[in-house]
Amino acid sequence: MSHTFLLQPGSWIIKGTLTEKNEHLIPFKGATIIAWDQSNWFTMKTKLVFERQKQDSSETFQNLEFEYKGFFPTNKYNYTYVLKRSDFDKIEGEGWITKDSIIQRYWILGDSRRRAVLETIFQLDDDSYHLSSTMMAGNNIIEVMEGILERHG
Template sequence: MSHTFLLQPSSWIIKGNVTDKNQIITPFKGATIIAWDQSSWFTMKTKLVFENNHSSSENAHNLEFEYKGFLPNNKYSYSYVLKRSDFDKIEGEGWITKSSIIQRYWILGDSRRRSVLETMFQLDEDNYHFSSTMIAGNNMVNVTEGVFERHG
């Protein structure tokens, strides 16, 4: 089975939870759109909507990601830049393995030395398990888990 996430233009929905250091669990849902502009350049845009612990829609917040990356033909590693709605300058790299796509990015100029490790594990052609951990220095800050489901 070959990867369908990231490597093919498509749209995905994601549902999951974020757990922070204090063990507060916040559910979210969102969508991702992946496009290939040229043979080796891709963009990936994701928007996540988090539910507030007080279940009030006016207290919900969003997080947006915009990746721009370069994956050379016949290679299994790539680099990218990322704009997140809560951070300015981010750079990252990714590896494509048989069962997973693994990405690491770091926030440039961040005094807390934050970085994120993400894994998209392929369940089947239309579903991936997503796991992400933000680290500040030597400490885990939060863990995000969810499932991507392909919609086109």
């Protein structure tokens, strides 16, 4: 099997859960659109919509939007990107393509809490992937997100 997520243009639907430290599972759903241009640059836009409020609070989770712009050198298995998240401005990252997974790591620039995210996007079949994403602040896990990405259309 060769990778169809990220390495090919397309749209994907994601459903999953987010867990913050000391919180219950918060379901979310969303969509991702991936586009490539002819010079090995890709863009990936994702929007996640959370389906409930924080525990013991009237505050709801903010929807998250991600906008990646990255460069994938010809005949290489790793890439770099910049990312804008709706809750952070300046983010840089790198990714590796392995036989079964796409591994991404990004870090928030200028963040006093030293937050960084490690994601594994494991291929289940040509049309679906399992996402596991962990945000850390320094040495502590503060957020875990898991979901299934399915090709749309």
